[in-house]
Amino acid sequence: MGLPITLYMFLIFILQLQFSYYYYYPTQAFSYSPPPRNHSICCYEQSLALLQFKENFHIDSSALLCYFSQPKTKSWNRVIDCCKWEGVTCDRLTGYVIGLDLSCSQLQGTIHSNSTLFKLSHLRSLNLAFNDFSRSRISDQFGRFASLTLLNLSNSNFSGHIPPEIPHLSNLVSLDLSFLDHAKLDTKFFEMLLQNLTQLRQISLAWVNISSAIFPANLSSSLMLLDLSETGLHGNLPNEVFHLPNLEMLMLSGNMDLTIYLQKAANMSSNSPLRWIDISYCNFSGGLIANFFTTLRHLSHLNLQFNHLNGPIPSSIGNLTELVDLDLSSNLLTGPIPSSIGHLTQLVDIDFSSNSLTSPIPCSIGNLTQLVNLDLSFNSLTGPIPSSIGDLTQLVQLELLSNSLTGQIISTVYNLTQLVLFDLSFNSLSGPISHSITKLKALQYLELSRNSLIGIVELSMFSNLPDLSTLDLSDNNLSVRTTNIDTNGTFPNFSVLGLSSCKFQALLSSMRLDAYSALQ
Numbered sequence: 001m002g003l004p005i006t007l008y009m010f011l012i013f014i015l016q017l018q019f020s021y022y023y024y025y026p027t028q029a030f031s032y033s034p035p036p037r038n039h040s041i042c043c044y045e046q047s048l049a050l051l052q053f054k055e056n057f058h059i060d061s062s063a064l065l066c067y068f069s070q071p072k073t074k075s076w077n078r079v080i081d082c083c084k085w086e087g088v089t090c091d092r093l094t095g096y097v098i099g100l101d102l103s104c105s106q107l108q109g110t111i112h113s114n115s116t117l118f119k120l121s122h123l124r125s126l127n128l129a130f131n132d133f134s135r136s137r138i139s140d141q142f143g144r145f146a147s148l149t150l151l152n153l154s155n156s157n158f159s160g161h162i163p164p165e166i167p168h169l170s171n172l173v174s175l176d177l178s179f180l181d182h183a184k185l186d187t188k189f190f191e192m193l194l195q196n197l198t199q200l201r202q203i204s205l206a207w208v209n210i211s212s213a214i215f216p217a218n219l220s221s222s223l224m225l226l227d228l229s230e231t232g233l234h235g236n237l238p239n240e241v242f243h244l245p246n247l248e249m250l251m252l253s254g255n256m257d258l259t260i261y262l263q264k265a266a267n268m269s270s271n272s273p274l275r276w277i278d279i280s281y282c283n284f285s286g287g288l289i290a291n292f293f294t295t296l297r298h299l300s301h302l303n304l305q306f307n308h309l310n311g312p313i314p315s316s317i318g319n320l321t322e323l324v325d326l327d328l329s330s331n332l333l334t335g336p337i338p339s340s341i342g343h344l345t346q347l348v349d350i351d352f353s354s355n356s357l358t359s360p361i362p363c364s365i366g367n368l369t370q371l372v373n374l375d376l377s378f379n380s381l382t383g384p385i386p387s388s389i390g391d392l393t394q395l396v397q398l399e400l401l402s403n404s405l406t407g408q409i410i411s412t413v414y415n416l417t418q419l420v421l422f423d424l425s426f427n428s429l430s431g432p433i434s435h436s437i438t439k440l441k442a443l444q445y446l447e448l449s450r451n452s453l454i455g456i457v458e459l460s461m462f463s464n465l466p467d468l469s470t471l472d473l474s475d476n477n478l479s480v481r482t483t484n485i486d487t488n489g490t491f492p493n494f495s496v497l498g499l500s501s502c503k504f505q506a507l508l509s510s511m512r513l514d515a516y517s518a519l520q
């Protein structure tokens with residue numbers, strides 16, 4: 001279950017903020033403190049440069065670039081000292097502007113090479129993320145900020161080639177140029193970035209066009225976050241990437257011609273600091289290696305979806321006891337879901353969909369009481385739904401469609417009162433649909449089609465589920481009774497109502513058919 005791209009960008013932005021400010025910089029270096037008495041605070045020239053910079057933009061409050069935004073420059077004026085302006089930080093001794101954070105400021109306009117921004121030569125931190133700079137070229141003048149330790153231009157609609165001056169900013173600790181859809185980085189400067197900037201702890205170039213077959217070896221050992229998602233990398237991923245001693249976040253998703261050998265990654269230190277791995281939509285060689293899961297004890301997020309992984313899920317996956325999100329979907333995995341999955345009690349999301357997994361769902365899955373989303377669809381799972389699934393009372397989405405599940409819909413499933421989406425379609429389930437299903441008050445989507453369910457279904461009982469928009473009971477052995485339905489009252493306003501192959505014990509015309517956009 002993929003996140004919408006805007007939400008994904010926002011989550012990565014928050015993670016990077018945490019890295020940039022909490023990991024790398026002492027708080028006092030970027031906080032405002034009153035200067036000594038009789039000391040001038042803001043330098044006049046820098047105040048003037050900022051005001052002139054402000055005049056190049058207008059505020060576009062309709063631009064939904066951030067989940068939160070505020071026009072920081074709106075309050076800038078000559079009356080208030082510039083060191084007190086929102087987004088501006090000054091050195092408390094010299095009064096020079098050393099920090100400028102205009103992220104999520106609703107700015108729209110262009111930044112030219114003669115911009116007064118580049119007069120702020122003492123800047124150590126510059127964050128212009130989540131604005132609209134109208135495909136401005138990334139100026140070589142950014143290279144003038146020799147003291148810069150943080151540079152963030154992400155999600156800001158810059159374009160063109162990333163200038164070679166940026167890889168020469170030798171003090172950089174954090175560099176984020178991600179989600180600049182129209183930006184390009186030459187291969188040799190890509191190598192320089194990863195090799196020459198030895199103080200780098202965070203680098204994010206997601207969606208920048210690199211298209212390189214050369215992935216530099218001898219990466220900076222200081223790296224803590226490396227995001228090269230959707231950059232067009234190809235060739236082989238160096239084994240050294242998994243052995244960087246401080247690397248906590250590794251994101252390489254969307255590089256479908258980048259070959260990754262888990263056999264090499266399996267030799268990582270038993271105390272690997274990695275806690276976030278997203279190498280989905282890449283080109284894996286082989287299957288999941290038991291040692292790979294043995295060494296990643298601090299991992300909280302693992303996304304390996306849409307690769308060519310084959311073979312079984314090793315039982316050593318149960319060692320990842322800090323895991324919160326696990327996505328192995330759209331691979332070629334076979335065999336059973338190991339019972340050791342029940343050791344991962346911190347899990348919130350599991351997606352094993354679109355594989356060839358077999359055998360019954362392990363009862364130990366009931367140990368995962370923090371689960372919100374469980375997707376085991378499009379496999380070959382057999383046997384009954386385990387009663388322990390009723391212990392997952394935080395579930396919002398339960399997707400078991402397109403398997404070979406048998407038996408009845410277990411009564412414990414009606415404990416899942418938070419369910420919004422419940423899909424058991426395309427299985428071999430039998431027995432009646434209990435009236436207890438109306439306990440699932442939050443349901444919006446109920447899919448039970450293509451089973452062997454029997455008995456009489458009173459459509460009127462769904463009046464107790466006012467948010468239900470999709471109901472599909474088609475292709476079962478059900479008799480549907482449509483009497484006692486008050487379509488002017490609390491009966492759901494379905495967008496999809498699937499009843500094909502059902503037998504009716506009352507005329508369907510008693511319902512307002514024109515209320516439904518799709519009726520089968």
